[in-house]
Amino acid sequence: MAEILALIARGDSRVALPDRLCAECLSALPISGAGVALMTADGPSGVVLAATDGRARHLEELQFALGEGPCVEASSSGRPVLRPDLTVDGSARWPRFWDAVLEAGVHAIFAFPLRVGAIRVGVLDLYRDTPGTLGAPDLADALAFADAATVMVLHLQDTDEDGRVDAALTEPIDSQAVVHQATGMITVQLGISLADALLRLRAHAYTAGRTVAAVAADVVSRRLRFDDSESGATTRHDRP
Known part of the structure; x- marks a missing residue:
């Protein structure tokens, strides 16, 4: 090692x-x-x-x-x-x-x-x-x-002497925060637990052939809302 x-x-x-x-x-x-x-x-x-x-x-x-x-x-x-x-x-x-x-x-x-x-x-x-x-x-x-x-x-x-975390971790973790935010929004939309909301997010990303982060970004920007329809989510085009 x-x-x-x-x-x-x-x-x-x-x-x-x-x-x-x-x-x-x-x-x-x-x-x-x-x-x-x-x-x-x-x-x-x-x-x-x-x-x-x-x-x-x-x-x-x-x-x-x-x-x-x-x-x-x-x-x-x-x-x-x-x-x-x-x-x-x-x-x-x-x-x-x-x-x-x-x-x-x-x-x-x-x-x-x-x-x-x-x-x-x-x-x-x-x-x-x-x-x-x-x-x-x-x-x-x-x-x-x-x-x-x-x-x-x-x-x-570890942080450096200026208190900064290495960019190799901060950059991806910043994007991961979007996933956590989206999971919370799906919890409210469907009235389910955080664990079940994350499963729904993962399932939609899989069926759509997209990354979880990309789908989460759409949820946070309100371009995508989860529901109980057959597709599991509704895409909105009235927001940027």
Whole structure:
């Protein structure tokens, strides 16, 4: 872990630390993509700190939208979720995510929880285009990368001498505030709990093929109102 952190620290200063870590994962391990997502006690926070490419970022965001997938399972259980062949054992565990991940051309996923004791920090997800296990040396390296990612996230949460939080966290968390605001508005609109409102928000984003943040922005700006119609929501065009 110390070697990984030292390597990342020596990297290009123009590249954010989470992006450097994912790039090193891609270089050191037999994988096709990697992503780091923040987690909460209730599951994915919707904050993707880094991803090696658009496909990896899409899969990270999809797990937040669906509330299921290897990162959700790894964070809730506190144990790595290693699925070397999704065509064999993915459909029963995550039926909605399974279809999407195979359509994206991913056939193996290895998810490692980032935790400090009982505190859930995030998840490191590793993707492969082809089925196959991680051998003992690669698995040991992947666990070291997960430990390094945990230290990195905690470091990014520290404020600098001026009291400012690292932009790698503040920018996505600012957008996540919109999701929380939208969830509260849906609670009022439907008379349901916050947990059920978040599920409705996720479900609408999934069926509409959009990100949760984009749908939340429409709710907050009152371009979208949730109701009990067949579609589940009504779009309004009388507001900007």
